[in-house]
Amino acid sequence: MKLRHILFLAALTCGASAMAQAERGRVGVNATAPTERLHVNGTARIQSLPKAGEGVTTSAAGQYDQTKANHFDPKRVVVANAQGVFGSMPGAWPLFFYLPGYIMPTDVSAPEYDGT
Structure with a gap:
């Protein structure tokens, strides 16, 4: 019976350590040495x-507020660099939408028309 408890605790500990590693305030999921506050390898x-x-x-002060009195008002866009590190930058709705001119052939017998 005692051996069963030891094996259970060993399996539980090994499984938990394989799933997430915490190091100096950083958490790694499938990462043994996390390089950011949350490091997900996968x-x-x-x-x-x-x-x-x-x-x-989340309240305006950054604290938990279960009433959901604050409304989500997006102002930033999430971006990632080549190493997969996420960051944010100011985001804004475009003031206009630009679509470059597109020339549609009207004379399909013209030598410039390639059939597409």
């Missing part, structure tokens, strides 16, 4: 994100 998935105007549980 594919990440975020199941849901708030839409503009939806209530969120």
Whole structure:
């Protein structure tokens, strides 16, 4: 019976350490030496994100607020560099939409027309 408990605890500990590693305030998922606050070595998935105007549980002061009194007001865009490090930059709605001119052939017998 005692051996079963030891094996169970060993398996539980090994499984937990394989899933996430914490080092100096940084957490690594499938990473033994995390280089950022959250380091994910593999594919990440975020199941849901708030839409503009939806209530969120983060207060204006950055604290947890279960009332969702604050509304999500997106102002920044998430970007990543070549090493996969995420950052943010100011985001704004475009003031105009530019579409370069597109020339459509009207004379299909013209030598410039290639059939596409």
